[in-house]
Amino acid sequence: MTHNQTSAIVESPARWIRSRNRWTIFEILFWIATLAPLYFFPAYLNLASQVAITALFALSVDLVLGYAGIITLGHAMFFGLGAFTAGILSSRYGWGEPISGLLLGGMVAALAGYVTSFLIVRVQHLALIMVTLGLGLLTFELANSLRWLTGGTDGLTGISTWKIFGYFRFDLWGYTSYAYSLAVLFLGFLICRLVVSSSFGLALRGIRENVQRMPAIGSDYKWHLRKVYTISAAIAGIAGALLTQTTNTVTLEVLSFQRSADVVVMLILGGTGRLYGAIIGAVIFLVAKDQLAGINPQYWFLWIGILLMAVVLFMPKGILGGLSRLIRRED
Amino acid sequence: MINNIVIVLFDGFAFGMLLFVLSVGLTVTLGLMNFINLAHGAFGMVGGYVTVMLMRQYGVPFLLTLPLAFLGAALVSVVLERIFFRRLYRSGELNQVLFTIGLVFVAAAGATYFFGTGQQPIVLPSWLRGSVELFGIRFGVYRMFLIAVSLAITAVLFFTLERTRFGAKIRASVDNQKVAQALGLNVERIFAITFALGSGLAGLGGALAVEIVGLDPSFGFHFLVYVLIVVSVGGLGSIAGSFLGAALLGIGDVAGKYLVPELGSFLIYLLLVAILLVKPTGLLGKR
Amino acid sequence: QETVKVGLILPYSGPFADAAKQLEAGVTLYIQKHGDEVAGKKIELIRKDTGGPNADVARRLAQELVVRDQVDILAGFALTPEAVGVAEIATEAKKLTVLMNAATSSIIDLSPYMVRTSVTIPQVNYALGKWAVEEAGVKQAYTLVSDYGPGHDAESSFAKGFTEAGGTILGADRTPVANPDFSAYVQRVKDSNPEAVYIFVPGGAQPAAIGKALADRGLSPPDTKIFAQGELTHPEALESMGETARGVITTFHYTLERDDPLNKEFVDGYHAANNGRSPDLFSIGGYDGMHLIYEALKKTNGDASGDALIEAAKGMSWDSPRGPMSIDPETRDVVQTVYIREVQEVDGKLQNVVIHEIPEVKDPLHGAAK
Amino acid sequence: MVLSTQSLCKKFGSLEVARDISINLPAGARYALIGPNGAGKTTFINLVTGQLKPDSGRILLDGQDITRTGTADRVRKGLTRTFQINRLFPELTPLESVTLAVCEREGVSANFWRGLSAHRDAIEEGFAILSRLGLADVATRPTRQLAYGQQRLVEIALALATKPKVLLLDEPAAGVPKDESAMLFKVVANLPEDIAVLFIEHDMEIVFSFATQVIVLVGGAVLLQAGPDEVKEDPRVREVYLGSAHV
Amino acid sequence: MSETLLELKDVRSGYHEAVVLDRISVSIAAGGSLAVLGRNGVGKTTFLLTIMGIVRPMRGTITFKGTEVSRLTPDRRALLGIGWVPQEREVFKSLSVEENLTVAARPGRWDLDAIYALFPRLKERRRNMGDQLSGGEQQMLAIARTLMTNPSLLLLDEPLEGLAPIIVEELTAAIRRMAQDEGLTLVLVEQHADVALKLTDRAIILERGLVAHEAPSADLLADRKTLDRYVGLKLDAPAANAG
Numbered sequence A: 001m002t003h004n005q006t007s008a009i010v011e012s013p014a015r016w017i018r019s020r021n022r023w024t025i026f027e028i029l030f031w032i033a034t035l036a037p038l039y040f041f042p043a044y045l046n047l048a049s050q051v052a053i054t055a056l057f058a059l060s061v062d063l064v065l066g067y068a069g070i071i072t073l074g075h076a077m078f079f080g081l082g083a084f085t086a087g088i089l090s091s092r093y094g095w096g097e098p099i100s101g102l103l104l105g106g107m108v109a110a111l112a113g114y115v116t117s118f119l120i121v122r123v124q125h126l127a128l129i130m131v132t133l134g135l136g137l138l139t140f141e142l143a144n145s146l147r148w149l150t151g152g153t154d155g156l157t158g159i160s161t162w163k164i165f166g167y168f169r170f171d172l173w174g175y176t177s178y179a180y181s182l183a184v185l186f187l188g189f190l191i192c193r194l195v196v197s198s199s200f201g202l203a204l205r206g207i208r209e210n211v212q213r214m215p216a217i218g219s220d221y222k223w224h225l226r227k228v229y230t231i232s233a234a235i236a237g238i239a240g241a242l243l244t245q246t247t248n249t250v251t252l253e254v255l256s257f258q259r260s261a262d263v264v265v266m267l268i269l270g271g272t273g274r275l276y277g278a279i280i281g282a283v284i285f286l287v288a289k290d291q292l293a294g295i296n297p298q299y300w301f302l303w304i305g306i307l308l309m310a311v312v313l314f315m316p317k318g319i320l321g322g323l324s325r326l327i328r329r330e331d
Numbered sequence B: 001m002i003n004n005i006v007i008v009l010f011d012g013f014a015f016g017m018l019l020f021v022l023s024v025g026l027t028v029t030l031g032l033m034n035f036i037n038l039a040h041g042a043f044g045m046v047g048g049y050v051t052v053m054l055m056r057q058y059g060v061p062f063l064l065t066l067p068l069a070f071l072g073a074a075l076v077s078v079v080l081e082r083i084f085f086r087r088l089y090r091s092g093e094l095n096q097v098l099f100t101i102g103l104v105f106v107a108a109a110g111a112t113y114f115f116g117t118g119q120q121p122i123v124l125p126s127w128l129r130g131s132v133e134l135f136g137i138r139f140g141v142y143r144m145f146l147i148a149v150s151l152a153i154t155a156v157l158f159f160t161l162e163r164t165r166f167g168a169k170i171r172a173s174v175d176n177q178k179v180a181q182a183l184g185l186n187v188e189r190i191f192a193i194t195f196a197l198g199s200g201l202a203g204l205g206g207a208l209a210v211e212i213v214g215l216d217p218s219f220g221f222h223f224l225v226y227v228l229i230v231v232s233v234g235g236l237g238s239i240a241g242s243f244l245g246a247a248l249l250g251i252g253d254v255a256g257k258y259l260v261p262e263l264g265s266f267l268i269y270l271l272l273v274a275i276l277l278v279k280p281t282g283l284l285g286k287r
Numbered sequence C: 001q002e003t004v005k006v007g008l009i010l011p012y013s014g015p016f017a018d019a020a021k022q023l024e025a026g027v028t029l030y031i032q033k034h035g036d037e038v039a040g041k042k043i044e045l046i047r048k049d050t051g052g053p054n055a056d057v058a059r060r061l062a063q064e065l066v067v068r069d070q071v072d073i074l075a076g077f078a079l080t081p082e083a084v085g086v087a088e089i090a091t092e093a094k095k096l097t098v099l100m101n102a103a104t105s106s107i108i109d110l111s112p113y114m115v116r117t118s119v120t121i122p123q124v125n126y127a128l129g130k131w132a133v134e135e136a137g138v139k140q141a142y143t144l145v146s147d148y149g150p151g152h153d154a155e156s157s158f159a160k161g162f163t164e165a166g167g168t169i170l171g172a173d174r175t176p177v178a179n180p181d182f183s184a185y186v187q188r189v190k191d192s193n194p195e196a197v198y199i200f201v202p203g204g205a206q207p208a209a210i211g212k213a214l215a216d217r218g219l220s221p222p223d224t225k226i227f228a229q230g231e232l233t234h235p236e237a238l239e240s241m242g243e244t245a246r247g248v249i250t251t252f253h254y255t256l257e258r259d260d261p262l263n264k265e266f267v268d269g270y271h272a273a274n275n276g277r278s279p280d281l282f283s284i285g286g287y288d289g290m291h292l293i294y295e296a297l298k299k300t301n302g303d304a305s306g307d308a309l310i311e312a313a314k315g316m317s318w319d320s321p322r323g324p325m326s327i328d329p330e331t332r333d334v335v336q337t338v339y340i341r342e343v344q345e346v347d348g349k350l351q352n353v354v355i356h357e358i359p360e361v362k363d364p365l366h367g368a369a370k
Numbered sequence D: 001m002v003l004s005t006q007s008l009c010k011k012f013g014s015l016e017v018a019r020d021i022s023i024n025l026p027a028g029a030r031y032a033l034i035g036p037n038g039a040g041k042t043t044f045i046n047l048v049t050g051q052l053k054p055d056s057g058r059i060l061l062d063g064q065d066i067t068r069t070g071t072a073d074r075v076r077k078g079l080t081r082t083f084q085i086n087r088l089f090p091e092l093t094p095l096e097s098v099t100l101a102v103c104e105r106e107g108v109s110a111n112f113w114r115g116l117s118a119h120r121d122a123i124e125e126g127f128a129i130l131s132r133l134g135l136a137d138v139a140t141r142p143t144r145q146l147a148y149g150q151q152r153l154v155e156i157a158l159a160l161a162t163k164p165k166v167l168l169l170d171e172p173a174a175g176v177p178k179d180e181s182a183m184l185f186k187v188v189a190n191l192p193e194d195i196a197v198l199f200i201e202h203d204m205e206i207v208f209s210f211a212t213q214v215i216v217l218v219g220g221a222v223l224l225q226a227g228p229d230e231v232k233e234d235p236r237v238r239e240v241y242l243g244s245a246h247v
Numbered sequence E: 001m002s003e004t005l006l007e008l009k010d011v012r013s014g015y016h017e018a019v020v021l022d023r024i025s026v027s028i029a030a031g032g033s034l035a036v037l038g039r040n041g042v043g044k045t046t047f048l049l050t051i052m053g054i055v056r057p058m059r060g061t062i063t064f065k066g067t068e069v070s071r072l073t074p075d076r077r078a079l080l081g082i083g084w085v086p087q088e089r090e091v092f093k094s095l096s097v098e099e100n101l102t103v104a105a106r107p108g109r110w111d112l113d114a115i116y117a118l119f120p121r122l123k124e125r126r127r128n129m130g131d132q133l134s135g136g137e138q139q140m141l142a143i144a145r146t147l148m149t150n151p152s153l154l155l156l157d158e159p160l161e162g163l164a165p166i167i168v169e170e171l172t173a174a175i176r177r178m179a180q181d182e183g184l185t186l187v188l189v190e191q192h193a194d195v196a197l198k199l200t201d202r203a204i205i206l207e208r209g210l211v212a213h214e215a216p217s218a219d220l221l222a223d224r225k226t227l228d229r230y231v232g233l234k235l236d237a238p239a240a241n242a243g
């Protein structure tokens, strides 16, 4: 700790805290860079939308995992609920308006999140992981057995999403999809950023660091957990609805264990508890997968496996953690 | 009627024992060592391929391949432990998750490369096949064999891990590596041995399971969910708990499917969630 | 020289990797045999991995194939959701889309550019249901199917054929898709003591498992007849089941051991190219799919536009290793011979022996809808 | 009485760790709780604050029965404790930790739509508490990196941040050097007059110079409650607890 | 006093880049005892951790019984005869009291009987798990656990913290006995400087990472001025009763 830093704190601790939450030049550049695919890589726009959607999903998981310390292997449950809500709305009720579909998807997922959060807060550690996993798999099986509603393993057919604001049509190249997904991702990110830099975000970190201490400082931490779980479920649901709307398809896979596990892998890969880790993780994982699978569709996961192992060995705090350490060392 | 009850209980118990052999290795690595070893299934796969290849290519008898499956998986794990895992003991559960998932990917690719994507059937010796009739009920011979093996494994592990100083040394090392080491315990060696034991058991479980669940390169992922369920329901670190949990899940699952088949695919998850909500540390777990 | 690009969308990784591998082996065998040039164009394959039944991924891959790689034809589709995801793209981009496996009947209606060279589940199972009553003289049966789309289709089409012919279904149970233990269900079957049991499970490890479970309970032919779709007695499953498989009756559109020079050539070629591995339903779907693409291109003189190709494909008929087959000009679906086979010992080895052939079977659901 | 317990009983298996404990703390109390190791002192605090459920007996805070109230609610009603073995937030800085406690007290911690820095008062109050305990210099380092003695002080700071009416301190000075423990007790002494303090301490110099009343707990039961001088002279206390050193 | 048992030469150590201790050169004769004093956070614990090998020195050498141990792992050092009692007790939670005692025990003067005689409380609680003990009981267990390894050099980090006065009395008597009669060598970190100085024959005072003062304990005990300056021993009566 340098001397003038100390005196800055003494002068105004609040200002010191605020300075830690200011937008940095890196962040601004990062978001500008997200526009690049629109101009430079139009052939990759469909991939880019899928990355943006997955990144939003990963953000929602970072809220509960990275900040509140709830390791979940069942978050696809909320993603899938959002996806199915939007899909059913369009294919069964003929309502394909995107924005309202997103919101409804988010609301349904949030409701499910709120209800299950009462179970989640009762358990910890392995039991917690397993309860999230169990609930996720139960939802999957439920969707499978409600074939009349969900289309079962074949998936829902006949989804069509209307133009955004009645104007932007979803094109084959994916310009609209990407712009739409990116905008929603950015909004979701702003919400997450606000949440984690608020006093509520601090309480979440307190829970992650030492749950047992929380009641002793007068904290109704279970209520905090239920709340963040609900917020996170809503965001995951929105991400799911976004996937439905940009692809006009929903299959059971949106609810699968694989999806839950993949998103956690991406999040850890990027680095937990720092929001951007979720985005970077999704980008690296999906782009690497796309490129490697392009080279060899049968063995790409060998290289992904090696990537994951290498990251753990050389960047134990995820890619972003590793990068930020490098940067800090340089200046 | 009574016959049906007996046979359903027997089948359920046998199914439970299948789950037990698949997961007992994880009870050691995850339960005792606190190492989130999602590559458990990959070690099981090693054991499975050892058995299949020895039987097919060299005509080694099935029973003899079992200890070799144990050794094969244990050997692979010792090498990996020395190079990789030991660095991960302290680095947090998320890194362990990521690393071991990466390892499963690599293992699956390796298996695809060497053995192809197809199923690898084995042909058991005739004395282990078919069923025998006792009191007018037909019991599957292989199922009885599984039950016997599981009881033996449980007994051996229970006495070596829960009743000897070695068990206490493992727990001490896991509790607090720093202090255990400062007291003169060779934590590295303890961990290496324990890890090899856990992986060896995984290999043995894989070899025993091939007959029932088959073997292909996705084996490593396939039963991950099941084994995690058994370990968490049994309670971390308790061999007896795993045994009990597996038996309970097996019987519950088979009996449930028999009585309410519509709930077939929900049962095991319902049991999981219900048990953990009532007893978050599992049936016999302390942590 | 101009090329015709074919985008092959398959689950190369994950639990269905074997299906993708077998299907692709069929495709490459065809190209190997017939050269990679047709109607003056060079055929180029671009392979894409969906990782499993992921409609959204399949859709994105199709989009990319169309906009990035500019393919002319979409093909592959081991799993129904993959085809579902791609349908809209096929229509919008006007690309011939060859379903080389996806076996749910209705998906072919999703796009006018789709054509199927595999099989539909109702096609083989409806026929089996009828045959079971009419020819095998079975009066009542119990059905046991995997609890997912194809299983449900199999259950209903078998039951339809069976009951229409005058049989009764005693009971119907559905087993979880990833079910490692069948004992409870098998016990239920035994409790109702049916004359026959009908089984549908996905390929892989389950056929052997369920076969052994039935035998352990004493449910085996000839006392209890066992009917199933062909996957149940694929070669690896037969090896693992051993004696207990004897007498099992299955229905399929392709039989490995079918005595026919075309088939023999196909099987031998396949063995040679794949380390002795035998072809299966995926391989034949891929092989015939490629045949359809080649023939259509010949007809259009190398015009690879979707409209031209789909017109050329409609009504096409040919002799395949599986037997005579054609494409229904109205539904674009496959019309072919359905084989009823029984597991018998031939030269000391158990194999599927054809005991009955039903020629020119159409998908009954499409027929019924009209 | 701000806090009183009525015949609290608790058993761990066959071990009776609380036997009929009835204690009254008036406002402004500066009481010490002493007794041999394993006498049940920490257990008593656990019972009073709700970490453990009593087998029987009642706990009253400001005359209100709180026996069934949850721990967090008791803290919000003004009943706070510290822990004998640190329970801190290792990766948070002391400033964040204490600010968190202040936010919880003010009920703004559930507020997720305003940045933390908007709660300026809470942050400044947190910092003031740390400054009083001599932790200003390390306020922005991760708690994990502080020396043990400093961590002990963070433990106290967290408790103070809840603005307690009753403060239960479990060996607050253990591991803190003499001069700093003196400062610590000065801070506690200077708390508003109406705050009742009960502290456990094995350092008799501190006990006898700071406590107005001393409660001696032996084998789960109250042996004696009296002024420091009387306790010092009591032969029973000497025999089981003080030994010869303090003759 | 006989030959040197432990010697630190020009040792620098700390955490990552942060240097906590520097230029530390100290030696202790077999059977000798050393008090380590200093303010909160000067690095007393780090000093012990460096000897034990939990913190690796960045520079300098540590020799124990004539062999250089600077690069050895803690378990190797423990087997050579160094025993350490951690400041935060760190008893094994998932082991019973008795298992805690026996898990790393090595034969010698201290066995279960001897320990139970010194701490009867532990005998009563021997079936309890490590996390079902009172703070003081944990402290006793931490000391006893290390004694069970029968070390020839004992590193004690504030061992009297949290113990009842009567236990402190018994324990200090026991430590004195061990040092004087059995030739056990001792390094003692203690807040109660007076107690520490009475128990040891030499003392060092750490300040800003360096050894600021070194003297025979008896001399230092008399030298209140030095003590005040470095350790802040003066306990001005807190204004408690005023409150």
Ligand SMILES: Nc1ncnc2c1ncn2[C@@H]1O[C@H](COP(=O)(O)OP(=O)(O)OP(=O)(O)O)[C@@H](O)[C@H]1O
Residues within 6 Å of the ligand: D144, D145, D146, D147, D148, D149, D150, D175, E015, E018, E020, E038, E039, E040, E041, E042, E043, E044, E045, E046, E047, E087
């Ligand atoms: N893991 C760590 N990482 C970084 N710095 C540390 C770490 N542990 C201790 N320190 C720092 O090293 C310095 C010395 O700490 P140490 O624990 O040795 O002090 P101490 O003299 O034992 O203090 P106390 O009397 O409070 O026990 C302190 O400033 C502390 O903040």
Ligand SMILES: Nc1ncnc2c1ncn2[C@@H]1O[C@H](COP(=O)(O)OP(=O)(O)OP(=O)(O)O)[C@@H](O)[C@H]1O
Residues within 6 Å of the ligand: D012, D013, D015, D017, D035, D036, D037, D038, D039, D040, D041, D042, D043, D044, D084, E125, E128, E131, E132, E133, E134, E135, E136, E137, E162
């Ligand atoms: N969970 C538990 N199960 C069984 N016994 C327990 C448990 N927790 C504490 N004990 C026992 O209860 C007794 C009282 O413990 P407590 O922590 O209240 O003592 P204390 O008076 O605070 O002692 P100290 O001064 O050493 O901190 C101890 O003997 C301890 O071993």
Ligand SMILES: [Mg+2]
Residues within 6 Å of the ligand: D041, D042, D043, D084, D170, E134, E135, E136
């Ligand atoms: Mg206590």
Ligand SMILES: [Mg+2]
Residues within 6 Å of the ligand: D147, D148, E044, E045, E046, E087, E157
């Ligand atoms: Mg210290």
